[in-house]
Amino acid sequence: MKQKIHREFALVALATIFLTTILITAVFYSCFQREIMEELGTCTRMLRSIGVSEALEEPGGAYDSLKLQGLRVSLISSNGDVLYDNGVSVGGLDNHKDRPEIAEARERGSGQAVRRSDTLDRNAFYYAVCLPDGMILRTARESSSMYGIFVNALPAVLAAAAAVLLFCFYLSVHSARILIRPVEHLAEHLDAWDEFPVYQEMLPFVQKIRRQHEDLMRTVRLRQEFTANVSHELKTPLTAISGYAELIEHHMAPGEEIQRFGAEIHRSASRLLRMIDDIIRLSELDVMEEEAFVLEKVPLYQLAKISVDMLQIHAKRHQVELYVYGSPCSVRGDKEMMEEVLYNLCDNGIRYNREGGRVTVTVEPAGDKVCLRVEDTGIGIPKEHQERVFERFYRVDKSRSKATGGTGLGLAIVKHIAALHHGELILESAEGEGTRITLWLDRFEEETVLAENGRERR
Numbered sequence: 001m002k003q004k005i006h007r008e009f010a011l012v013a014l015a016t017i018f019l020t021t022i023l024i025t026a027v028f029y030s031c032f033q034r035e036i037m038e039e040l041g042t043c044t045r046m047l048r049s050i051g052v053s054e055a056l057e058e059p060g061g062a063y064d065s066l067k068l069q070g071l072r073v074s075l076i077s078s079n080g081d082v083l084y085d086n087g088v089s090v091g092g093l094d095n096h097k098d099r100p101e102i103a104e105a106r107e108r109g110s111g112q113a114v115r116r117s118d119t120l121d122r123n124a125f126y127y128a129v130c131l132p133d134g135m136i137l138r139t140a141r142e143s144s145s146m147y148g149i150f151v152n153a154l155p156a157v158l159a160a161a162a163a164v165l166l167f168c169f170y171l172s173v174h175s176a177r178i179l180i181r182p183v184e185h186l187a188e189h190l191d192a193w194d195e196f197p198v199y200q201e202m203l204p205f206v207q208k209i210r211r212q213h214e215d216l217m218r219t220v221r222l223r224q225e226f227t228a229n230v231s232h233e234l235k236t237p238l239t240a241i242s243g244y245a246e247l248i249e250h251h252m253a254p255g256e257e258i259q260r261f262g263a264e265i266h267r268s269a270s271r272l273l274r275m276i277d278d279i280i281r282l283s284e285l286d287v288m289e290e291e292a293f294v295l296e297k298v299p300l301y302q303l304a305k306i307s308v309d310m311l312q313i314h315a316k317r318h319q320v321e322l323y324v325y326g327s328p329c330s331v332r333g334d335k336e337m338m339e340e341v342l343y344n345l346c347d348n349g350i351r352y353n354r355e356g357g358r359v360t361v362t363v364e365p366a367g368d369k370v371c372l373r374v375e376d377t378g379i380g381i382p383k384e385h386q387e388r389v390f391e392r393f394y395r396v397d398k399s400r401s402k403a404t405g406g407t408g409l410g411l412a413i414v415k416h417i418a419a420l421h422h423g424e425l426i427l428e429s430a431e432g433e434g435t436r437i438t439l440w441l442d443r444f445e446e447e448t449v450l451a452e453n454g455r456e457r458r
């Protein structure tokens, strides 16, 4: 960026110097030319008033001396022959009738012309007047051409260019520093960006960077929290296992207790294994990109029936009734993930229920979407916890959840899977009444087309 600013400053400076020089030279030259012509005109008219006869009569007289002052005087007859010239010998000169200044003088009384001299940097200026007897008196002077003036001015122009360039360089360094300072400041203090002035034009960019920075910080914080939570959650069952094992090791468990301790160790170990499974699954889902799994046709209604069948024993143990409603339909998704969603939602419905309660799973199509709903008549989730139950390790009633072996990861997994499927997850719950979780998924396209055709035919 700095280099670009320097380059543009230098370019503007050079272009300005170049154009100004050309313009000034042109203006100066036109004034200069007018002045020379006026001077020649005055000289010629003066000579005319003095009279021209002496030029012809006494060669080497007054006109000749004018040559020393750079003024060339010629006398031309009415038919164009040069009768006298104080600069060259008349013999070698051709007829001057067609010279522009002569022709003009013959026509209008006076005429002028500028011609390129033998050298590029000089011009010859001519002024002619018609005398009463038809002869033409012409004066001429050589002077710098526009090119000559330009060449003469070149050293001064170059010196000025160098000075201006130097000044521009200083200016561009200074401006670049002023322009870039807020950006550099921002890079160093991204957290305190609102304490420093930022350009209006940069605001969207700054806000975007800041949002990304905040997202990054949040992710880092969540990771740290997750690690802390994992360690904490693993510690409880491990402490139990270690404690019971130690008691057995030191023969401190009475005979009838050994079995109970063994069962406790088994329960804690199972809990640990389940938790580790869930953690591994979550981190798998975390790194999973949408492209990493192929979305296929998943017959969700059938899958719900199978899952419910498998969970019936679990439901019976909790004295909860479990049903499936709806009609056969398929979604675009991953079968294994759909099974996980069904399992986690039904498991929650059963676990956080009351004796004699119900859990109903409904799978039904709605246009190009499929609605999967799991409702229960359980304890419900208090309003203030509803937003947070999808967070990792979050449990409303820690003691109850722990007693039922919950790790607080089930709904986090469901949320992740829903996001990977671009599904919409809705939680509705009333404390003491029950909970309803709805997941809207994309229906398998071919089935949507078939369903629409069928409706048309009907």
Ligand code: ATP
Pocket (backbone or CB within 6 Å): 278, 344, 348, 349, 352, 376, 378, 379, 380, 381, 389, 390, 394, 395, 396, 397, 401, 405, 406, 407, 408, 409, 410, 411, 412, 434, 435
């Ligand atoms: P697991 O990882 O074994 O599923 P969990 O059931 O405790 O453990 P989640 O399924 O994520 O974890 O649920 C988080 C919390 O939300 C639960 O601990 C519970 O307090 C509450 N919760 C979830 N589903 C329901 C429900 N249907 N009724 C009442 N509370 C629920």
Ligand code: MG
Pocket (backbone or CB within 6 Å): 344, 347, 348, 406, 409, 410, 411
């Ligand atoms: Mg659960």
